[in-house]
Amino acid sequence: MSDLYQILQIDRHADGAAIKKAYRRLVKQYHPDRHPDGHEPMARINAAYEVLSDPDRRAAYDRRHAPRRVAVVSRPAANPDLTFELWREQVYVPVLSILEQGIAALSQQIDDLAADPFDDVLMAAFMDYVADCRQQCQRARECFRSRPNPPQSARSAEYLFYALNHFGDGLDELEFFTQNFNEASLHAGAELWRIAQEMCDRAAAAFPQWPPY
Structure with a gap:
């Protein structure tokens, strides 16, 4: 590395x-x-x-990575098929699933809240949804960092990285909305998540066929 x-x-x-x-x-x-x-x-x-x-x-x-003296050990080369499959199963699939599930539920959450944004019960439900998304976002970030992507999935991993960033920024806006009821924050959060979904779609489109034929 x-x-x-x-x-x-x-x-x-x-x-x-x-x-x-x-x-x-x-x-x-x-x-x-x-x-x-x-x-x-x-x-x-x-x-x-x-x-x-x-x-x-x-x-x-x-x-x-502090400098130290170590014995040189010869190790067999990593199996590229196994490396790719592990990244797909342990990083790509769970991260994409977390992001898309959170984004997909936002529209219904906003519709429910629109009935009366100042209703304590409706706002509490929306806040619970945002808090759960925050936990899932942290889980997705940890998952993304858990294993380096293989070279053939670099483009897909790049889009996932951008999707995670936009998802997190959108969460910040949604949380701000629950604190001050500023609709501009709600719209900003929704727009950031729209971009995050677009990045997810690009990650899926860029996902390589492996092994190549």
């Missing part, structure tokens, strides 16, 4: 601002809209940023 600091082209002592600046620069450079072959590099860049932008995960990574 490549060194995460090398992927982001930063020093191991870089602070949070430097990490974010490097990430934004690389996104502009390798985004698939500008770089036709940018899907695989973007998958590595996103994965590196996910770790290094989180202080706890960065500290754990640094501990695991």
Whole structure:
């Protein structure tokens, strides 16, 4: 696995601002809209940023990758078919399912709430739904981080990453709505989830046939 600091082209002592600046620069450079072959590099860049932008995960990574003397052990090459199948079963399918189930229920939740947004019972039900989505979002993020995607699924993994980000941002807006009853937040959350669903659809469309024929 490549060194995460090398992927982001930063020093191991870089602070949070430097990490974010490097990430934004690389996104502009390798985004698939500008770089036709940018899907695989973007998958590595996103994965590196996910770790290094989180202080706890960065500290754990640094501990695991501290320089040390180890014996060189020859290991058999990983089976690409098995690696791909494990990623599909343990990451792709559950993450996609969590996101799509949460998004699909939003329309009915909004319709129910529209009867009377100031009704305590209806608002409590909506808040329970949002809280459950928050738990599921955290579960999806942990699942996404649990196993690196194989190279042939880089494009699909990239869209899943974007879907997760939009889903989380939409949740922030929906939670804000439950606190201040600002309909603009409700509409913003719904729009972010519409984009998240679009990213899910793209992830499914980009999912590779494996083994290739």
